[in-house]
Amino acid sequence: MTLTWRESLERVCAAVVSVRIDAPRPFDTEWNGSSQATAFVVDAEQGLLLSNRHVVQPIRPPALRLRPDKALVGTELRVVGNDAGEKLSILAGTLARVDRPAPLYGSSKYNDFNTFYLQAASGATGGSSGSPVVDIEGDVIALNAGSRTQAASSFFLPLERVLRAFELLRAGQPIPRGTLMTTFSYTPFDELARLGLRPETEQACRAADPGGIGLLIVDKLIPGGVTDGLLEPGDILLRVDGEFIPRFVPLEAHLDASVGQTITLELERGGRPLTVRARVHDLHAISPSTYLEIGGAILHDLSYQRARNPQVPLTGVYLANSGYLFSPLDLDRGAVIRAIAGVPTPDLAAAEAVLGSLPHAAPFMVRWIDLDQPTREHVTVATMDRRWFAMTRSSRDDASGRWPSADAPRRRLLRRARPSPPTCPRPTTSACSRSSPRWSPSPATSPTRSTASTRPASSAPAWSSTPGAASCSSTATPSRSPSPTSPSPSPARSRSRARSPSSTRTTTTRSSRTTRPCSATRRSAPSTSRRVRCTPAIPCGSSGSSPATACSPRARRSPRSRPSTCRCRARRGSAP
Template structure:
């Protein structure tokens, strides 16, 4: 197994991921090249120390000194792949490169560093000067590419190019690899070239892989960050380019520089690098293997005479379908001649292809026991290498490249899913899929995909036909929810003159017109499933798709059962494992046949339920009916207790009814742990456990007549290792009443929800006696059946009235003059203030405590800045901090973004930007307004974690790939949310 050495994912926390590479300098040869030597007049101490370290290595002799010589330099590269594209995925990485032309400002590195997709990169020189880089060329096949920098931006040093000397590479040569190994700031690795004809390393299926070339091998354990390092000989010349290494051995793989020298000659002149292909992969086969393939002795003799240094010849390893060589060449063919000239190596074969772009190439092969001649049309390799992509629904698609197609033996072309995102992910078209049809439009290429998107309707559900490249024989059809309002919809094209990818915005799908109502039918259940027949028509399916991982989410898609509690108003109740947050798309499936878009109406901040609403006018036939709620249990006059008989009516994993008669095993407080990252948890609520709990997704507990007494819901939490857990519990339907009664009215306004903002937990009588509870109070509590004593177990960190009045350990005895029997009296209250009697330090105290109004949406605004999603800290965050550093909380950072590269992480608070204090989201938005124009620049961002330790990070503002925008909750919008895009210059 091999690995790229360029993508060092480790981040230097001091803000500098760069490696200041050691340099080789010395006396000049007559031809202008430099011999290694002692640089006596170095002005920079670090640079001089680095050079001395290199020169002190065995095999590198000090041949003189030249105080006036310029420095040959390799540089550390900090880069962000800002979008998943082709073989690469978005992310930040460190690597190495080295200057090969000072006047043109050209830096050589690996292709997987220069990146086939959009990349933002900076080079840090040995004296800690940083310059911007432009990706000007990346070879479509071989692992090399060029960055360009402005030499005038170097103010404190002069650079000398490292000479490329591919002809000097020999087996047994002592070499040094100088670069950024594993993110270290100085790495000088020694080795000895052991092979010059190694097969190109394999990095994995669907990843970038080099082919049609030899590699060199040495015993030198390079790792992440070393990609692009020069492989130096004793004279300081580069004989190869470091590219990869074995993950289970101390072996490194180096790319020969023959094709690099050819490309450099053209790039420095500003000319196009011609690259041709017949879409055939070749391999070098030794003579003994060729004989087994049928090579005659006479041909072997001629080949050995023509190429005495060669140990074999080229043979065809694979031919891509639909390519120029398909039907002409076969695997196992031995290449004898190209255009009438004998060939034995990769370099000469590729040179012939490059010289024949657009015309026919004559290839003579030996197949089995006979010679064959083929006339092959040579394609432009750049033409089948993608240079455009479409951002759609949070995902990225580009045309299937030669690189990826070769990995899977597929034909080049088609729409490749580089990142599925929000929309394509809903259809199950994940990364590695090739789209064949979207809606009613075939998609053989990217332009066809653009036309297909233009024909879509926002909010519609359309079929998507695709294949996964790892299973091309398994064609699939998924249903995509067309949701483009959360993300940009645009086409990007690479501009090689600037190195940037320029965007053009695409027209969004038209808003869905009012369609005819969908007719649904409910088939009656058999009598054997009673009492399910009385409630089954109220069951619906609920799906929730989150476009961004805010509010502590670690997943984006959720589904579960819902229950229609107001059929006329389209109101559905479900648990918060199904609809966990407000920001997202909600879909309600009725009778397993009609899917309707819905919106979140209420998220209960402490109890485990949510209310969503669909448009009931979109249903016809036999629509759902109201869930039959038992009046006594809904009003709170009765509730289920231990030993009561109930019927469970629920939904199984295959969406069929589950019916079971059982008894209540226990009524107890719901225990949920604080999660990481912080997210909603059910608190201050009682749950019901059953004797014989059936495996199911959720439903109701009812009597023999089908009257619902409680909801059967899924409650999520985490264990000690922060692994997600779920538990099925019964929830009293009386907790629905305040919200449901308010939302059933014509106003449809959620009721005000108020709380003490305190976590309460049952207290054993023995513990209460030890805390000083009087015998009279204890007898009063024990006289009531199923009564509980409650103590304050936790308070929120924010400065709420309850946090100022109450203390952890207080035993709450009375509320507004009535004895507290269980948590229902304190979980949610209606009054703006309550009068409490608490036991504290052995004495009873009377307290007047103001309550806190809770938001039924939790989050109403999300601000995006340079890849960071920022919001107000929500309730679950307040539970886990001692004090709020600010109200500007980072809930998510996107891969490959400036925020990700700068070290901003979810769970941090932003307190200052460039010295300007930001205490609220409004402060934060005002600070961002000043950064919407001008060239990219660094800003200082002061942050603090939950431990309140402050740090200052530097972030490079990039409004081109990461423009600012906001998501704002808006009742006037059908989805409940509105995107506000910020204009940038």
């Protein structure tokens, strides 16, 4: 029975649904935002829909039971979906290629690798991504994935590996993905001859694959990857574990079945046969599934997808969003952080440990590179911001398709050491002690006012205390005290120094500039006829020609003196 397009489309359109996506966080190669796309039902009992990877992110798209074997050149097709956001659109086309290289959407975008794409001139635009590509019998032969903005060319994803994943899902088994951290490209035989492919090898390959026009060669390698030092760009792949590998599908099938195992590769390099052994790595292990959010910035491990295009080592922390923490700096989306506060950050766990130990408003150094210029390293100083956002960690839950968040544990904060206060030098000629807060002058040496301009050295006043009280005394030798016969100071000079209303003139006792420590916690001394105040003129408690003066607790530090010194001026006058 021959079906018409009308009959087939009536059945297909009933299974096509419109999908609206709201992504609250940027991650890896994707931005946050809202968009529309298309999906279609492939299992009504389990409620399974099929769409593109970027449509259902972060949920892994399930592979379904489809007909990839019917994707042949010249097949008429229809793309049924929501083109340009319309409720329903049907685009017609004819399959032109089944071995097109995977389209390059940009160095910072998600790009497929190690797979062919299908091409047709259907004129699909945004909104139809994830639409089923059906033939006249209503069988899905491909998945609409992308198109050119200035042409009618559309690109479809083949479904061979999707069919394999769907069978594993039905069986309840995980879907392993293996990789050699190497990008291969399909190259025609004429270019392979320039790379050194031997004629006898070409004849054997054409006989083993009559419809083939070329072979796979090594295109890109990851520094430090599993094949770094074993393979080189331009190596021609012939066999894997003895099996002839002319295309991507058998290569991917062999890698997916050998995760964690060592395989043997047979190649040709410059016209010489070469055999190497390499261990197949788990592709899921180098795809990030956890991100850290701090200060509005989003960090996660550098993915193989982002490291593959610039060919940088798979180490460091990828900045998916700069946020409040890094937006004032030159760090933008796409930067790879190699060290924080002088500590290397090869992965997200190391970065979380360092960022969790920095206090709020603390400056820290960031060493990073831009993937657009990976050979140039930058150093920037950032400031920690914990005021509005707590540091949280989110991990993907494959069972529910969600990203539950939890506060990241706070480490012991690294506090900067405070400088110790300056210490006062010990007195050279005076001794101070404190055991009681009360002061009292010695009755035998209590100073009295006098109008005389001289005082004998033996009558040196000294502060003494009651038993257990604090005292400050010194033994001084006369040096510059005025003699008994020396004239009194000039009235102008005396008036400039005196603050008492008394008309008597006073003299100032000077001593050498030996300092002693001052205490700011002493209580006031008892009121006496001798008043002492701090000035930057005379040091207290030192030797001199006049009797040594004691620093009163009421003395204040001079603003021009050093914190460890106190300079005093004694004034004598008549009793009030």
